[in-house]
Amino acid sequence: MSLLDTIESPADLKELSTEQLEQLAWEIRERLIEVLSNTGGHLAPNLGIVELTIALHTVFDSPRDRMIWDVSHQSYVHKILTGRKENFPTIRQYKGISGYTSRDESEHDAFGAGHASTAISAASGIARARDHKGDDYHVIAIVGDGAMTGGLAFEGLNNLGASHSDVLIILNDNDMSIAPNVGAIHEHFTTAISNPLYNKVKDQIWEAISKVPAVGKPASSLGHKMEESLKNLLVPGIIFDRLGIRYFGPVDGHDIEGLVRRLRDLKNLKGPKLLHIKTKKGKGYEPAENDATSFHGTGAFDRVTGEGKKKDGPPSYTSVFGKAIVEECRRDERIVGITGAMANGTGLDYLADAIPDRFYDVGIAEAHAVCFAAGLASNGMKPVCAIYSTFLQRAFDQVVHDVALQNLNVFFCMDRSGLVGDDGPTHHGTLDLSYLRCVPNMVIMVPKDENELVNMLRTGLLYDGPIAMRYPRGEGEGVKIDHEPQELPIGAGEVLNEGSDVALLAVGRMVGFARRAVEHLSRNGIEATLVNARFVKPIDEELIGRLADEIGMIVTLEENNIRGGFGTAVLEFLSRTGRTSVPTLTLGLPDAFVTHGTIEQLMKEIELDPESISSRIESFFKEADTGLRTDRGNR
């Protein structure tokens, strides 16, 4: 029986010796590699945080003490130690446990996340609520150095420092975001930590801390004074001290004994404080240590070689976009690409390699990315903001206030639109059509396949004003890519099939699903017109009006929340033009947060898979047709 087999809850850790905790760390690593080689998931971040998680659960008492995991992609070890060990092999699988913290899943998950840089703000709120209620427990925010590049993290620090609230922040510094971390603060840390003088006196500083009284006025103690003066001279985290958050570290984040000791010291120290730990992303698994970026979030892989198990298939939308933007940059020197720490995820890594001075990684800072793009555009450049649909939500005010209001030439390229699969509700890109459609001046395009993506990229780059394109995660349709991209007429849909019984207006990936519905309907004697809408704003009013008048029955299909998306745009148009009697079925994602699983499983659950779509349209047609015939009969 392994040691891990005996651990049912964090309470079981308290009695273990350092050697046993160390053994447990390696057993957990083994479990992570074994499970994730089958399921895929965030391997490297979790391998790097094993010792810290064990030490936290040894020193603190979850769920009474609250641990807030930033992004929470690194919470797998926490899940294993808090009663989800047996279910761990179901992680990110349909109906299995989530890959992120979830308040619905466990009382040990104090706060849910999936987007970065929220933990300090959330921990501050939890701590203030504790104080309001007169309760007494510890609140700990665990934040990566990547997440610290987000403005929200600094808003949280600013507020926490001033509030004097009792919160411990652990800064898990592995020099990596998904890719190597960027930014001035990161550079400052790297330089300061390598200062040999600081490293020499660091232990003395720790000694001074452990002598600081837990309550009372630490500033009056000799230890504190000494600590302060040393820090002012040398300490990498002086920036935190200046904000009122006492800084400690850096310490080795793989030394369990050291971590337990430090955490016990800090447990007795009231007020806002930050412990800086240095860890190795991917620790203990050579392929992940050597390529932490690929193993940040991986698919299934061969555990011996570390090779991915992905089958060959059509190229992804991401890679088609990444290659195409390099060509566009070569054509027009005003074009630049901007990412918020997602060079690989968005395909902008191709640009970074090919033309590095036209590529910007601003860190996990989407609001900044968009405002920065607005600045570039106001000064004659053509920035392409490549940001996942879900993360652009962060920058909504910049889209409105900095870009659209000034009618600037910023092109938003939103990867991972629609359902993304195993990352689940924090990452599905289900709202972008709704949140962009209401923004004045915005044009929105959705390609039906990867060739159309390339044409839309050209179209957007030739267009004057704010424009957006959204496309899904994963493989394209496998179509041939034109040698020379074509500019598409703004606002014009494309008729793919003509039939006189019902008109299907589809957007993006739904065009393929609608094609299958057309065939299904045809086999049942119903002839459908099929339109690839291409534009969600402006919609092709001329075409839709004609189809409404001539066919008199409309179905819209989109992979966006049914509220406020393409179907709503069509309904608004029909209403505005007095066509309210045209039977219209709007198919799309439900007005609900969709769980995690494969795209196929999720589409089936929400009845948006090709078979369900076909039968929903058929039922609609039959009901509406009967209704129409009755209406005619009554007239």
Ligand SMILES: Cc1ncc(C[n+]2csc(CCOP(=O)(O)OP(=O)(O)O)c2C)c(N)n1
């Ligand atoms: C707002 C937002 N933008 C982008 C991401 C994608 N993302 C997930 S984890 C991550 C890197 C986080 O780095 P760090 O906090 O240092 O954690 P590590 O994985 O290195 O442990 C990024 C960019 C996100 N989750 N949220």
